[in-house]
Amino acid sequence: MIRTEEMILNVGPQHPSTHGVFRLVVKIDGEIITEAKPVIGYLHRGTEKLAEDLQYTQIIPYTDRMDYLSSMTNNYILCHAVETMMGIEIPERADFLRVIAMELNRIASHLVAWGTYILDLGATSPFIYAFRDREMIINMLNELSGARLTFNYMRVGGVKWDAPEGWIEKVGSFVPYLRGQLIGYHQLVSGNEIFLDRVKGVGKYTKEEAIQYSLSGPNLRSTGVKWDLRKDEPYSIYNRFNFDVPTSEDGDCLARYHLRLQEIEESLKILEQAVEQFPGEGPIMAKVPKIIKAPKGEAFVRIESPRGEIGCYIYSDGKKEPYRLKFRRPSFYNLQILPKLLKGENIANMIAILGAVDIVLGEVDG
């Protein structure tokens, strides 16, 4: 008699497609997954606990290392939270620099998501093309902040450095360049029948499920919910710019793939306008006390990171260190829907679904 039995397969923590040290324990029947259990925590560094012993300025380098693909938004969320508590007004020029840096970083992050997603599906070249263009962004941010990934650029009350000479023009000329490259990206991948076969209708969920699982970012917008904090709760100076929030009704991996590429285009629009409106002169730091002490009380702020809503909760008892700091890390929340999505899929789809969620393990594990 032929006997079949289920097999437990450990995917990760060292696996090419888990984007870091993520472990997935799947029970498979042949190649069909009957149960999936994510195991996280391999990259847990206790950022929130460490922050309780650190001054606010000292926490900023730690936020760089949470979502290491978009450090700028992480920098911003902490500074924004502290500024909200202290009621600091940010100078206009600093706000512009912040927005430009954040949008550049968003593009870089989506480019990585795009490249690695196609790499997960088996094509190697798009990854390199994406990294070629990302490298230009990284170099620009390197010129601005002095680091390629862990920027540590923003400070409570402003930014550390003013834009170097000619930098704004460089950003301005990068916008049309990337627009041209995006056409190539679509040529290379978006119409590819094999690719469409892999992602169309895969990993589908509904609007209700997305909201129940508290998804955010492209994962939420792929189901048709038009929710982008840059539009719905404008922070910084985002209300000055004219841009769209792309959404899709399909809720599958293909929709998420397209949304990321469309978001790059929207970010390019913002960059274009920001470069145009960039104020010629002005301070880059507000008047802040030398030792930053958030007043007694609590605050929660949230912004739109490339991966979704990133939030920061600070409870302060008036000292120079926070009493409690909590980050709402979008990757962590977006990951929670994975066991549900993976049930009944095969192993190839598992990779496609996991890649489309676009997690960064530094952020999942905190």
Add this chain to the structure above:
Amino acid sequence: MIEELLQSSPGWANFGIFFLLGAVLLLIVLGFVTYGILAERKVLGYMQLRHGPNQVGGKWGLLQTVADVLKLLLKEDIIPKAADRPLFIIAPVIAFAPSFMVLATMPFTDKFQFADIGVGLLYYIAVSGLTTFGMLLGGWASNNKYALLGGMRASAQMISYEIPLVMSVLGVILLTGSLNLNDMVEAQKHGWFIILQPIGFVVFFIASIAELNRTPFDLPESENELVAGYHVEYSGFRWAFFMLAEYVYLFAMSALITVVFLGGWLAPISFLDFIPGAVWFALKFSVVVFVYIWLRATLPRFRADKLMEFGWKVLLPIALANIFLTALIKSLFF
């Protein structure tokens, strides 16, 4: 020359000559594998805006593969404790041996061929099917779940794509009236079979990629899903044998396509006949290899279930229709 040897009475001298010729062919094939791998890495690199290997052996990295192979030779031979030892050891050999055996029947030029057997094409396809056993056994013997899945995929894929592969050349066989590869080349004097049998060629080419386990059909070893598939536990020279088998098949399959569809050693236009056949063969062969590499640089991977569907529901019916069409044309016009 070879015909005479085959006919003559057995003896040590004959054995020696055969052995020597075999060794020469092995060296040629190894030379191709060495530079085939280098060419693949270079072309992939250039398409991906990189340089590819450029450190070992000058600017073109001419010794890179040699260095890699030496490194593999020096590696510790690791056999997992829980592995099925005899099977684990023999699997790479089973995978490699047929890949070299199939070359015996390949007519590289009208003179350079080892065995001019009547059923050359059939022999090629039958023997190449044996490699699947090596992959399956390797996957099974490793006692690794990823390897098992890879081996499973390998056998499923190879079996389902062997059928369209055979069916698609049936049209060529019908037109030639022979299974002999030399006859096939001769039959292309007035027009290559790629022109006479375009549908058959496309089906054959797609099925051949699947047979070679190359992108977009590299499911048995899909790096992003199964880490390395059936050879995940192999290292050192055992692993090298799997890779060698893969690239020798690339050699053999490109040669077969050249012979069956691209007119083998024949010149495309008759007044170019003064250029030796070996050059033409090499040129056509290189183009086929380049297309394989090019596809690898561009395409993502199929999904296992879609692959099966594609093989059985698309390729096989098309191949069958092609046979029917060819038979019709042959009976009407020839």
Add this chain to the structure above:
Amino acid sequence: MLGLVKGLKYTLKNLTKEKVTYDYPNKPLPLPDRFRGIQKFYPEKCIVCNQCMNICPTDCINLTGKKHPDPTKKGKIIDTYDINFELCILCDLCTEVCPTEAIIMTNNFELAEYSRDMLFKNLEWLDENDENIRQVNKP
């Protein structure tokens, strides 16, 4: 089928395009002035204010001062100054708080060593690290 052909065309077009890789170990990476590499330390400028030690988020800086050898002068001079590069994340905060610019960043970033102990850099080493020093230190 059309999508596949388009993709193939795109990769073929890239075959002849200019390469984008850096020839890194052979040619040094072009880095902007602001790049944050291994610190350079000027012992003569240091006033032993301990600010860098206090601001360091990873506590990788250790320093001790001693009384000024010249009894007519007030204040302290630096005695030992160690940075532990196992911990240092090159965040730039020490150079930001330094009132005399005694510690500044350089463009050197190659920190690979054969032993962990060698990542423990002392005052002399940091003083000798005087290549590619950052020109503009304060915004």
